[in-house]
Amino acid sequence: MFDTAALEETDEVSRMLADAPDWPPLDEVFDALVAAGRPAPSGWLALELDLASADPGELDDAELVDAVADLDRIASWAAARQSRLLAEFARRRPADPRDVAAQGPGAVSRWAPDEIALALSVSRLAAGQRLAQARRLTEALPATLDAHEAGRIDATKVRAICDATQHLPDDRAARVQDRVLPAAERQSRAQLVAALRRAVIAVDPDGANDRHAKARLDRRVVVGAETEGMASLWALLAAPDALAAHQWLTRLARGLGSEDPRGIDARRADLLVDLLTGRVTSRAAATDADATTDADTGSAAAAPLRPVDPGKPLVQVVVPHSTLVGADEQPCDLVGYGPIPSDLARQIAADAVWKRLVTDPLSGALLDHGRTTYRPPAALTDFVRARDVHCRSPLCRRRALDSELDHTVPFPLGPTAAHNLTDGCPLHHREKHSPGWSVVQQPDGRLTWTTPTGHRYTSDPFDYRPEPDLPPRPPRQARPAPVPRRQVDLDWTSRGDPHDPPPF
Structure with missing residues (x-):
C-alpha cells in the first residue's frame, strides 16, 4: 500500500x-x-x-x-496529542489562591479557558471542559490517554470513561479504567458505558448504593412542550419500576390483538393515557363473542382489556448467590436494563412480580435447555434472553426482550436448543441472512460474524461471573431499635428550649 x-x-x-x-x-x-x-x-x-x-x-x-x-485512529491520535498539550498549558496557568479555594484542587487560572476558546473558536465553557478533561487524563487516567493516542479508543469513549469516573477518587477511577480498557477497543460506546456502570458498582459498591438512594429521592413526572401540537410526559423512576411499567404496557398493547391497526408504540401511548386519565380501557375491535351488554344503555360494550401472559413475571433480576445472601456486594443485573446496585437487587429479589435468576459464580452462566421442535418454549425463550441480554450483533445494544430468537444453524439442520439459539434485533436478524454475511456460533458461546468484505468480528457472550478483586466488605451494623414516640417527646422536651422545633 x-x-x-x-x-x-x-x-x-x-x-x-x-x-x-x-x-x-x-x-x-x-x-x-x-x-x-x-x-x-x-x-x-x-x-x-x-x-x-x-x-x-x-x-x-x-x-x-x-x-x-x-483515518479514525489518526483522528484519535491527534486528539490525544492535543490533550497532552492542553494539560501542559493548564499546568502553566496555575490558579491564584482565591480560585483554588473556590474550585478545589486542579483549578487553573480563570483566564486560561479564554485563551483556548479564542484559539479554537469555541465557547469558554467548552474550552474549560477540554482543559479539565486533559488534566484528568494525564493525572488520573493515563492508561486511557495512552489507548486514545494509540488509536484503540476514540474521543467518545474517552469522554465516557471520564464521565463515569468523575465522582470517584483517583485510585478507584484507575481501577475502573483498568477493568474496561482491555475490551473497549472492540465495543461500541453504548457497550462501553454499560461496562463502566458495572465496573463502577464493583469498585465502589457502597457508593453505588448511596448514590442510588439519593437519586431515588429525585423521582418525578414532567410535562414538556413539543412541536405540532404534541407534548411529552416524562418520568424519572427507579429502574425496576420503569422497566416493569413499560413491560406491563407492552403486554396490554399486544393483548389488543393483531387486528388493531395501530403500531405497538401508538398502542402503548394510548393505553398510558387511558390508564392515567381514568378512562375505561377496552379492546379497540372486539368481536361479537367478546362483546358484553351495558346494564344502563342495553348497548354492546367492548370486552375488557386483557394483557398477554398476565401471570408471567414482569422483570428478571439476576443476582449472584453470594450477593443474595449478603456475603458480598457484586453488581447485579436487571434484564433489559443493565447493572444495578446490590441493595436494590436484594430489595426486589423476593417481590412477586420479579423472576429471580441466581447465577453460578464459577461458570458465570445459566442452566441450559434442549428442544427438538422449531418454536422454543417459554422457559427456553426466557433463558436465552436472560443469557444474551442484548442483540448478538457485535455492537448492537437492542434489548434481547425486544429481539427475535434465531437459529444459528437453520432448523431442522440445527436443533432448537440454547447452544443454537441467539437473540437478534429485526435489523441484524435480516442482515445475518443477507448475501455475503455469515455467523458461526462457537462452543463457548462466542459468535463470529463475517462481512461481505471478509472482515471478521466477534460477539462475546454476556459474562455473569463476579467482578474480580472486590474490596473487602465491611460488617453490617445492626440497625438501632426504634424509639417509642413517648420517649422521643421526652427526649425533645428535655433538651432545654421548649420553643425549638421537634426533630421530626
Whole structure:
C-alpha cells in the first residue's frame, strides 16, 4: 500500500529530507510500520493515507474499510496529542489562591479557558471542559490517554470513561479504567458505558448504593412542550419500576390483538393515557363473542382489556448467590436494563412480580435447555434472553426482550436448543441472512460474524461471573431499635428550649 516513490516526489517531503539528512529512507520507515502489523497512528501514517486515498476509486472494498478505520485512529491520535498539550498549558496557568479555594484542587487560572476558546473558536465553557478533561487524563487516567493516542479508543469513549469516573477518587477511577480498557477497543460506546456502570458498582459498591438512594429521592413526572401540537410526559423512576411499567404496557398493547391497526408504540401511548386519565380501557375491535351488554344503555360494550401472559413475571433480576445472601456486594443485573446496585437487587429479589435468576459464580452462566421442535418454549425463550441480554450483533445494544430468537444453524439442520439459539434485533436478524454475511456460533458461546468484505468480528457472550478483586466488605451494623414516640417527646422536651422545633 505504501508508495514511497510517489511520496519522495512531493516537494514538502523533499524539503523535510533535506532538513533532516539523518532520517532513514522512507521505504525503511514504512517497512518498519508494516512489519508490526497494522501501522500505529502517527504523522507518517497520515501522510501515507493522504496519498493512498487520494483516489478512492483505486481501492477495493477491503482497502476502503481499512483506510476508513485507519483515518479514525489518526483522528484519535491527534486528539490525544492535543490533550497532552492542553494539560501542559493548564499546568502553566496555575490558579491564584482565591480560585483554588473556590474550585478545589486542579483549578487553573480563570483566564486560561479564554485563551483556548479564542484559539479554537469555541465557547469558554467548552474550552474549560477540554482543559479539565486533559488534566484528568494525564493525572488520573493515563492508561486511557495512552489507548486514545494509540488509536484503540476514540474521543467518545474517552469522554465516557471520564464521565463515569468523575465522582470517584483517583485510585478507584484507575481501577475502573483498568477493568474496561482491555475490551473497549472492540465495543461500541453504548457497550462501553454499560461496562463502566458495572465496573463502577464493583469498585465502589457502597457508593453505588448511596448514590442510588439519593437519586431515588429525585423521582418525578414532567410535562414538556413539543412541536405540532404534541407534548411529552416524562418520568424519572427507579429502574425496576420503569422497566416493569413499560413491560406491563407492552403486554396490554399486544393483548389488543393483531387486528388493531395501530403500531405497538401508538398502542402503548394510548393505553398510558387511558390508564392515567381514568378512562375505561377496552379492546379497540372486539368481536361479537367478546362483546358484553351495558346494564344502563342495553348497548354492546367492548370486552375488557386483557394483557398477554398476565401471570408471567414482569422483570428478571439476576443476582449472584453470594450477593443474595449478603456475603458480598457484586453488581447485579436487571434484564433489559443493565447493572444495578446490590441493595436494590436484594430489595426486589423476593417481590412477586420479579423472576429471580441466581447465577453460578464459577461458570458465570445459566442452566441450559434442549428442544427438538422449531418454536422454543417459554422457559427456553426466557433463558436465552436472560443469557444474551442484548442483540448478538457485535455492537448492537437492542434489548434481547425486544429481539427475535434465531437459529444459528437453520432448523431442522440445527436443533432448537440454547447452544443454537441467539437473540437478534429485526435489523441484524435480516442482515445475518443477507448475501455475503455469515455467523458461526462457537462452543463457548462466542459468535463470529463475517462481512461481505471478509472482515471478521466477534460477539462475546454476556459474562455473569463476579467482578474480580472486590474490596473487602465491611460488617453490617445492626440497625438501632426504634424509639417509642413517648420517649422521643421526652427526649425533645428535655433538651432545654421548649420553643425549638421537634426533630421530626
